[in-house]
Every structure is written in structure tokens, then in C-alpha cells.
Amino acid sequence: MYQYDAIDQQIVDERVAQFRDQVGRRLRGEITENEFKPLRLQNGLYMQMHAYMLRVAIPYGLLSSEQVRKLAHIARTYDRGYGHFTTRQNIQYNWPRLVDVPDILAELASVQMHAIQTSGNCVRNTTADHLAGVARDEIEDPRPYCEIIRQWSTFHPEFAFLPRKFKIAVTGSRSDRAAVRVHDIGLRIVEQNGERGFEVLVGGGLGRTPRVTRKIREFLPREHLLSYIEAVLRVYNQHGRRDNKYKARIKILVDALGADGFREQVEAEWALIKDSALRLTDEEFERVRGHFAPPPYRTLPDSDGAVAAMSLGTDRGFGNWLKQNVKPHKVPGYSIVIVSCKPTGGAPGDVTADQLDGLANLAETHSFGKITVTHTQNAVLADVESSRLREVWQRLTELGLANPNIGTVTDMIACPGLDYCNLANARSIPVAQRISTTLDNADYLYDLGDLSLKISGCINACGHHHVGNIGILGIDKSGEEFYQLMLGGSAGEDASLGKIIGRAFPSDEIVEALEQVLALYIERRTSPEESFVAFYRRVGAAPFKERLYASA
């Protein structure tokens, strides 16, 4: 993984000093809360319902065991013993005190971490496929490009006060596990005539006005990565709306100009800067790529057959886990383990300090000392020898991180909701917990198959409800929590936005409504091979409406 050099370290150290000074001035009353707000936000510090919330950056989700231990230490020392993995592959703490935050940042800097630009109207943490480097369908590891983007975007002087936040995701695989089509910029690594480059997608996003990206370039040679992104940002910074924060994301500008109009402006700007110093050098690619060289894998026989055989063994628990939570690795003899942070009845994405320490140890002994956080709020041990899967399963079971539900309906994304967030209209976590408890039947979950459920507590859509095969949106009706059901969304390469099925359900009916939706699918699908989303696309909303509302 990327190792800081002296310059990288100096930059994060100076950031700590800067924030310490800013907090000092705030506490002395030398800056107003109004002025302090953008400063703290650019360090990921929000004011929530009950306390501050600190969001720590995990570039493209990748962590070393040492870093994971530091995150555990911070949870124990400065918070209430846990943290929460986010949909940007970051981690957030819900209870830090303002006066402690400079010290927390200093702790992070000691392990090459920071909270830079995890909030605010700036370029946020660049996310990537969580199977980067190990996926079988990968063309190239996207993380070196993410790191190049991270460095370029860190304290970019021109783009720190954009109309609104700006999110970039990169995938190097054919399957899209990084939801690139719902980002402000989505980059797909592609190859043309033997040359590596990017397909450039812009203007995706969720929130009040959900949009799937529009393609503005088929092929961008890789040396132009930064000049092209800079051109996009420059057009956006000048012309994005600033009169209404709900219409300020780049998607609205792309809507207004049309994809062609937007492309024209970007290409005109790009033509003026593409051959400037922004053009990346081969030396820089090599320098950064050197940090992501594969770990020293052992030469092992292929293990696909052995893993399949183990999964059919008499131990159901282990077998289920192998089938659901273990994915094929590109290197023979190795497997990818998805660590489920979705225990039955738990808050999706929450991890305790002890779990973090346990994960750090397990990564060290079984996966070259690395873990990756996924945008679906789980974690990955990317490089586990298949012959040691049972040990890993046992250890994860002890840690409460082996729920065999990856990809199933209980592997849901949920935002923090009204329990923490002052934007929320309704609670998300208790709904997620009730669903997870109600549907806790392995046979039923596996029969339902791959099915994404995403829950947001308000229209801002942090829980990505528009792109869940099933989405749940919390709303407020005269002080009472209601939940809308949306069907048919997808965050993958077949990205689509779900549609509201009908009137919202009160809190005590939403789980039952979800069960009805699932029952209808099971009853009417052509075969278990027809996925929920395929079924929905075939039959449309009508049968679901009838089932849910006919009796009313």
C-alpha cells in the first residue's frame, strides 16, 4: 500500500498544527462558528444531534493492521468504544469532544492517516472497487490512480470551495463494485489499442435529484487523468449553481447544459491545459504503482475445487460462510474473505474497538496485514490462503464478524439516521435491526439470492436508497416516522434508479411490507436464477402495488 514519504508526512503534520490553531482560535472566540464550520468540515468534523462526529479518511478503503489498531485505540480513548464504516469507505466516530480532535488527528498522522476533505464542498475521499488488486475480472488495479487523484485533490487551492461536495470513484474491473455511475465523476479503466485509459462518466449522484452518470469521454489516455479532471472541476467551479444548495451538485449543471454541452465546455478547457505540467509522467505512474505491488504470494495449486468441496461439508455454518462471504481470488490457492459488519440485529457498519483489534491481528496473520473497507459497510481480507479459511472463519465467528449474509438482503446499507444525524427525518438503524432480526433465516436469505437493500433516513440519501434493488426512505409525516419503499434500483454496471412503489408505511408496518415484496418475488419468479431486480424489470411495479395496497 502507499507509504508516505517525508513530504506526505509533513503535509499531514502541518494539517494537524493548522487545525489545532483553528480550534484554539474558535475556543477563544476569535473566529465565529459560521467561519469555523467550513474549516472543521474540511477536517470531517460535523455537529450532529448530540455531539460532534469525526469522519476519518480511508483512501480507497485500504488500511494496514497498524492503522486499524490506531482506529481501535481512538475508539477506546476518545469515543465510546466503536466506530462506523461509511459508504465512502471511511470510518466515523460519533462522540468525540472538540478539544480532543487535534489530538485525534495527531494520532492519525502518526500512522499516515488524516481526516482531510472528508466533508465540505471540496473533493472528497476517492473510492475504488473493494476487490482492487485481487478480482478476477480486473483489467488493472485502480488504487494507484486513486492515490494520484488523492494527492492532486489534497488542498487543491482552486477547488476547496466548490458549489457543493464532489465525489470521484474508480474501477478497474468489468463488474462495477464501486458504484461509479452514481458519482460526480466515475472513471472506468479501459484499454484501447493496447493503451490504458479511462472512460469518463460525470454527473451521477443521489440525494434529492438522483442521477446516473452521463458519459462524456470514451477514452482518456491515462497521462491526461489529472488535466481532464481539473478541466471538469474548473467548469463546475465557475458554472455550477450556488444559489440553492440542493441544485448545486455537478449533476444539475450537466442536466442544464446537456451531456454534449457540458462535454464541449470541458473539452475546450482541457485543450488549454492538457499539455501543461498536469500531464502525468511515466515516472510518477511507476512511483505510485510501486506501492501497490502484489504481496509475496506463495505458489499454490488452484483451490476453487477444494473451497467448493469444503462448502458442501457437514458443518453448515462454515459451508454457508464459504458460499456467501468468500470470493474467488485471481491468484491460485488464495481466497477473498468479506468480513460481515452486519450481524443479526446490529447497526450496519458499526465495529467495536475489540473487533478492530481482532481484525488487525487476523489480517496480520492471514492476509499480509491489510484490510479494505467496502462502500457497502463491510471489510475485506483480500489475500487469505484457501487452506486457512477455516481458521479465519473461526476467528471471525468469535469476533462476531462472520454472519454469512454477504450479498443477501440483510447485508444492507443504512445511514446513521435520526439516532445521530440532524438532517434525518426518521431513524434508519432500528429499521435495519428489525429487518435483520425478522429475516434471520439462512435458507430463506439464500433462496432470495443476491438482493441489495439500502436504507436512508432522509432525502439526502446517504444510505443510497435509490440504487438499492429495494430502497427504504424515511420521511416525517407530522412528527411521525414513515417509510417509503422503492424498487428496482441498482448501483452496478446496470445502474438504475428505483421507483417509489406507493404511499409510505408507518414504522410498525414497513418490515411487513418488505416481507410482502419478498414473498411476491419468491412466488412469481420464473426460477431461482431470476434475480429480484431482473424480476422487477420484467414484471414492473403493478404486481407489487397490488400486493401492498389492494386490501387497503
Next chain:
Amino acid sequence: MPLPKLTSAPRTILKSGKLVADAWVHLGDDDALPATGDVLVSRERLLTQAEELAARRGAGHRVGVRLTTEDSAQTAAELLDRVDLVALYVPKFADGRFFTTARLLRERHGYQGELRVCGDVVPDQVFYMHRCGIDAFEVPGPRYRLEAALKALGTFSESYQGALDSGPRYRRARRSIARAS
């Protein structure tokens, strides 16, 4: 144009890395033109009073234009031969368009004169502003804000991306290729 947050002359500003006295007078569109001295006027006034202001320059007084965040770098570039100073008036600090305007004025339109920022200037923004080519800062409020701005110029000793003060890090110096880990 109303001038709600502008500091009045004489004032102390941050300029070229120092706190210095400054006597430029901000004129609203209806303010009378003083007999002597350096004046900053809106773009509209610069154009409508073009002859008078040109004559003033001919007589040895300086004239500057105060642009808003609505004005593009291209708009500003068309005025450069009429002025001795360009000031970017920022109504709200979060309106970041002026960062692009400043940078393009320097990089694309070759403006070499004083590039000043005024209005709702937050001390902590000056590091970014300076990298975008702004070299003079009117910081409203108590003196400690100006001092904080001076200090903020040196917040970071290194930057990754290229701007007015330096090229991108990867083109400046060889960085060591770390071992894979």
C-alpha cells in the same frame, strides 16, 4: 453596488507577505470621485466613466477595478489595460469562483499587477488564495484576523498540485520509490 464588508482606507492589509499600510479608496458607484488618490471602482463605473478615469491615470493617480464573483477571468482580462490593480470582491467566503478567476488571470491572461481580494475574506483561506495568484488581502475585522492571515500564508510548506507558486510535486523533485509492503 453596496459595499457591506469592505474596510475603509487608510487600512492595514496583507500584501506580498507583509502587513502594510494601504490607501486605496473603495468607491461605490454613486460616491464622488475624490480629487486625488488611488481609487477602486466597479466594472460598471470603470466602463461608464472611462475617459475621466483614464485621464486620472494620465495625471499620475492609480485606478483599480473591483470585480465580483460573477465576473469571469475573461471579463477581467478585457479590462487589464485600463487599470493598475484588480480587486476580487467576495460577497461570501464560500463562493469559490474567485479562486479560478484569480488563477486564470495570472496563468492564462498574464496579469502581473497587484491582485487583491476584499470582502468576506476568512484568514484561513489565504493560503489557497495565494497559491491561486492573489498577492494582497483586505481582511475585515480585528487586527488578530490580519495576523492570523499572515500566519496562514505559511500553513503548508509543500503542496502536491501545481499552482502559481510551484509546479506539481511530481515534476519538481524525484521522490523515492518506496518498497512494496
